[in-house]
Amino acid sequence: MAPADARVDPAVEETARAIAEMEIRGAAAIADAAAEALATQARQTDAGSPEAFRAALRRAARTLYETRPTAVSLPNALRYVLHGMEGTTVSDLRSSTIAHAEEFRTDLEQAQSRLGEVGANRLRDGDVVLTHCHSTDALACVEAALEEGKEIEAIVKETRPRKQGHITARELREWGVPVSLVVDNAARRSLERADHVLVGADSIAADGSVVNKIGTSGLAVMARERGVPVVVAAQTIKLHPDTMTGHTVEIERRAESEVLSDEERAEIVGESDPDGLTVENPAFDVTPPRHVDAIVTERGQFPPESIVVLMRELFGHSTGEPWRP
Ligand SMILES: O=P(O)(O)OC[C@H]1O[C@H](OP(=O)(O)O)[C@H](O)[C@@H]1O
Numbered sequence: 001m002a003p004a005d006a007r008v009d010p011a012v013e014e015t016a017r018a019i020a021e022m023e024i025r026g027a028a029a030i031a032d033a034a035a036e037a038l039a040t041q042a043r044q045t046d047a048g049s050p051e052a053f054r055a056a057l058r059r060a061a062r063t064l065y066e067t068r069p070t071a072v073s074l075p076n077a078l079r080y081v082l083h084g085m086e087g088t089t090v091s092d093l094r095s096s097t098i099a100h101a102e103e104f105r106t107d108l109e110q111a112q113s114r115l116g117e118v119g120a121n122r123l124r125d126g127d128v129v130l131t132h133c134h135s136t137d138a139l140a141c142v143e144a145a146l147e148e149g150k151e152i153e154a155i156v157k158e159t160r161p162r163k164q165g166h167i168t169a170r171e172l173r174e175w176g177v178p179v180s181l182v183v184d185n186a187a188r189r190s191l192e193r194a195d196h197v198l199v200g201a202d203s204i205a206a207d208g209s210v211v212n213k214i215g216t217s218g219l220a221v222m223a224r225e226r227g228v229p230v231v232v233a234a235q236t237i238k239l240h241p242d243t244m245t246g247h248t249v250e251i252e253r254r255a256e257s258e259v260l261s262d263e264e265r266a267e268i269v270g271e272s273d274p275d276g277l278t279v280e281n282p283a284f285d286v287t288p289p290r291h292v293d294a295i296v297t298e299r300g301q302f303p304p305e306s307i308v309v310l311m312r313e314l315f316g317h318s319t320g321e322p323w324r325p
Contacts, residue, residue, distance in 0.1 A: 005049075006047060009060065012040060012064065016067050019064070019068060020068065026136055027137075027201070027202045027203075027237075028112060028136050028137060028235065028237075029136065031071075031073035031104075031108060031237055034064045034074055034077045034078055035108075038081045038097065039081075039101035042057060042093075053094070058322065061078040061322070062323040064078060065078055069251075070202045070211060073235075079322060081100050084100025084101075085097045111298035112298070115137055115141070115233060115234075115235055116140030118141075118297070120145040120147075120148055121301075122196065122229075122296070123196065124150065124195075125149075125150040126150075126153075127150070127152055128193055128195050128196075129142065129152060129154050130157070130187075130190055130198070130219075130223075132159055132213060133159045133168070133200070133212070133216075134165065134167040135168075135199060135200020137234055137238075137296075138199055140233065146175055154168075154177050154180070155180045155194055156172065157183075157184050157186075157187060157215070157219070158184055159213060162258060164213070166181075184215055187219050188222045191222055191223055195228070196228065197220065197223045198233065199213075199232055199233070200232070200233055202284055203238060203240040203243075204234055204238050204295065205249060205286075206243040206244045206308045207289060207304075208305045208308070209286050209304075210232050211285070212285070213285075214282055215285070216285060216287050217287040220287045221291055223291075224290075224291050231293060231294050232294070234296070235297060236297050236310065236314055239307065239311045239314065244311060249286070251284050251285070253281060253283070256279040258281055259279050260279050289304035
């Protein structure tokens with residue numbers, strides 16, 4: 001049993017709540033917040049023994065891990081920080097954990113800007129990108145292209161049910177990029193004038209499949225039909241190491257309330273049996289590698305089928321779940 005002083009800090013509980021309720025969202029932001037929360041746990045814990053300290057950190061990591069299942073950046077961040085927890089005294093454990101969390105956060109930021117430079121090489125002056133959802137990795141490519149003096153236009157898919165396309169549109173407008181906001185159903189028509197589909201990823205599997213916001217796979221199929229290249233911008237923390245050993249990526253299913261309000265439900269159901277209406281709300285889908293042209297990372301650009309080579313290099317060691325007691 002964990003020692004009594006292995007308590008999860010309230011700040012960690014609050015971060016976990018904010019991730020679960022998507023106040024903190026986007027795979028990179030989730031990883032960053034999780035690493036910061038572990039550093040807070042390390043700083044604040046009143047654990048009186050190394051054993052209690054380790055138990056508190058593991059508990060905190062588990063609390064964060066259980067929030068959202070699809071973005072692998074979350075367990076990758078937790079694993080990185082917990083593997084860095086070294087020492088035989090509470091003081092050493094504390095300082096090594098905090099140092100590793102800070103290192104992770106700095107690396108994350110640098111990786112995104114390097115990735116942006118790689119992705120920007122694909123974009124030419126005057127190009128039109130079509131986006132789905134909101135991805136800071138994808139936007140980093142546009143930002144770097146703009147910094148190089150290229151003019152870029154964007155067609156931004158609304159992205160039901162949570163309309164994260166609005167966040168993308170807002171950021172692009174802040175940078176002065178002309179934006180056409182379109183409903184998701186306009187995707188195929190909009191591809192007529194797009195030069196690239198540019199999206200992010202929540203997880204990338206060893207076979208090069210891309211797990212991203214629901215609607216990405218249909219968009220990729222249509223883009224292939226139209227001959228528009230599909231570019232996935234994803235830092236290497238989006239690579240899912242467990243898929244090298246045959247595990248699949250869990251697709252998060254979110255609440256009905258994101259799709260249908262109580263009033264709308266009542267209107268549809270009328271006098272009929274309310275159990276006869278169910279709402280499915282999977283948050284992500286899987287795009288097979290044959291519909292993806294390139295995965296852009298901070299380590300360069302890869303055809304999806306070869307991403308496993310990079311995955312082996314970066315995650316070749318045992319993965320495991322160090323937050324399990
Ligand atoms: O790490 P960055 O590129 O910012 O985001 C990656 C992905 O995370 C988002 O998921 P959600 O909105 O958290 O469900 C989107 O699916 C986006 O493509």
